[in-house]
Amino acid sequence: MNVFDVIIIGFGKGGKTLAAEFAKRGQKVAIIERSEKMYGGTCINIGCIPTKTLVHQAKIAWGRKETAFEEKSDFYRQAIAVKETVTGALRNKNYHNLADNPNVTVYTGTGSFVSSDTVAVRTATEEILLTSKQIIINTGAETVIPPIDGVTDNPFVYTSTSIMELTNLPRRLVIVGGGYIGLEFASMYASFGSQVTVLESYPELIAREDRDIAASVKETLEKKGIVFRMNAKVQSVKHEEDKAIVAFTDLQTNGVFELDAEAVLLATGRRPNTGGLNLEAAGVEVDVRGAIIVDEYLKTTNPNIRAVGDVKGGLQFTYISLDDYRIVREDLFGDKERKTNDRNPVSYSVFIDPPLARIGLNEEEACKQNLDIIVKKLPAMAIPRAKTLGEMDGLLKAIIDKNTGKILGCMLFAPDSGEVINTVAIAMKAGLDYTFLRDFIFTHPSMSEALNDLFS
Template sequence: MKAFDVIIIGFGKGGKTLAAEFAKRGQKVAVIERSDKMYGGTCINIGCIPTKTLVHQAKIASGMVGVTFEEKSEFYRNAIAVKDFVTGILRNKNYHNLADHPNVTVYTGMGSFLSADTVAVRTATEEIVLTSKQIIINTGAETVIPSIEGVVDNPFVYTSTSIMELTALPRHLVIVGGGYIGLEFASMYASFGSQVTVLESYPELIAREDRDIAASVKETLEKKGIVFKMNAKVQSVNHTSEKAMVAFTDSQTDEAFELEADAVLLATGRRPNTKELHLEAAGVEVDARGAIIVDEYLKTTNPRIRAVGDVKGGLQFTYISLDDYRIIREDLFGKAERKTSDRDPVSYSVFIDPPLARIGLNEEEARKQNLDIIVKKLPVMAIPRAKTLGETDGLLKAVIDKNTGKILGCMLFAPDSSEVINIVALAMKAGQDYTFLRDFIFTHPSMSEALNDLFS
């Protein structure tokens, strides 16, 4: 049995940053990662970095006019190679940032609890037992595989992870699920040159967004040639030697349909990755969704064990994992002034084309709370910078408290919205009212100056 000051299960953003923090303070750290393809975590290997690399490449592809599908396929193949190069460099850097530190030992294998302070690591060749009085769980989330006939071991069925290894551009891609992940891949593959069909089981797209924002998203994506089938209940995904056959029914009319596809992407959500941790042995409890229960300082039901990142549920973003690191750092080595309740509201972006970014309450949520509000809207076509970019689809929207002038929320479906939303977030965090952005001096022409008009 090998003793450490800290054991961290999972090499993701929160875990690796904590490992470096503990190590620089002279503590002996064990980091357990089940796959040598996941050093650095989800973001670097199968999440933000590879998808946004491909989103950028797809943006370039969308400007290719008068080319054949074969030429588009060759561009896509090269884009996958670029993605692999970028992720490979970052994975290697992340591994050596920890593995080369004298206070850190990296174990590549599956970690699971034997007791509250003991973890077994099953590597390719042996089982190693580690012990520590302080353990941090950072195992992330995994794709939910729906119970649809024919999806298991189907060579034409992919997850958001495996489809990024596909080097042949599918002529027809069917996406099961019209949530944020599904829309991001739909936009990307349509830009590369695939015909994309999205099968969404609900009658409305992205139900958590206001209907005018969702309608603008749907209309813009349809202009790219993406076909949406709402109320689509997928029955089976069978296949021949060359194609997948997707059978679905309209849940409103019971009418049956079948689609041929070169590839089928399952975009039906993600869930916390806890099934092989044997949490019961450590006294760590999960909620009804399978997420590890934590308090405001990220302590689990066993206070010596903490959980960071996607495994604890909630918003699944790299920057949340990084803030989890800050909370633990300040709790252990600072004044314990940071906690999970301090960071709301948090902005997010969906990297469709153009991106959809949001922070705080939307109009529907504010009205459900019976708040007295002012709603501001601005079409993207009214923004000078959008005209210079030749990208005039989209809508900007803000929700303001009528009595205080405080910004309650903002939704930006526009070019560069993933950057501009951070300006709104700063204003909200600083406690400024809407006039701060209304009267702020922005550069011209820029997308950020649209905030002057949105909040006017």
């Protein structure tokens, strides 16, 4: 039996940062990762970093305006190589940051609980038992595979992970699911040169957004040639020698249609990855969605075991996992003042082209709460910086409390919105009146100065 001060299952953002924190304090740490291709976690290997690398390359591809598909395919192949170089370097750095630390032992294998303080690690050659009075679960989330006939073992069907290993650009790509992940890949592959069709089973696109924002997103993506089929229920994905055949039903008309494609992407969501952990043996409970139940200090139903990152449900962002690290750090070594319910509001960005960023309440949500609000809107084409970039599609929107002047929410569908939203987030977190942004001196020309006009 190998004894440690702390065992961390999963090499993601929260887990690896906690491992370094414990090691810095002289504690003996075991960190378990099931795959040598996942050192550093989802973000580095199959999430933020590879997708945003490809988003950047796709933007370059869109600007090249090549006419021959073979040229587009060659550029795409080079972009995949760039992505591999970036992720490979970061993966190697993350591995050695911990593996080279004398207080850290990295185990490459699958971890599962034997009891409340013992974890079995099955490597390629053996099973090793580890024990500790403190264990942290950081196993992330996994792609939901919908029960569609023909998707299992279909060589033309991909997830958001596997499609980024595809080195040949598909002429025709069908994306099942019109959520944020689906839209990011739709925008990316359309920019590379694929003919993209998005099949969404709901009548509305990105239903959690206001309809004017969603309409602006849809219109902008349609300009890239993306075709949206709403109310589309996919029935099967068959494959022939060189293509897939996607059959779907229009839920409004009951008509049945078929689409040919060289690739089919399943973008139907992600769920907490708890399979094989044997949580029952540790007294760790999950909710109805399979997420590990935690308190405000990220303790599970076994107080000696914590969960950080996507495995506990909620917002699935790397920066949330990093904040989970801060909560655990302050609870164990600090003043215990940081808690999960302290961090709202939290912003997010969807890296379509242009990006969509949001924080707080939208107009529909504010109205449902019967709040007395002021709604501000600004078209992206009114922003000088957008004109200099030649990127004038989009819409900016803000929701303000009429009685207090506080910013309740903000939606930015415009270039650089993933950066600008952070300025709004700081103002909201600090409790500043909207006039702070209205009157702030921003550089010119910049996208940030659009906040002057938006909040005027």
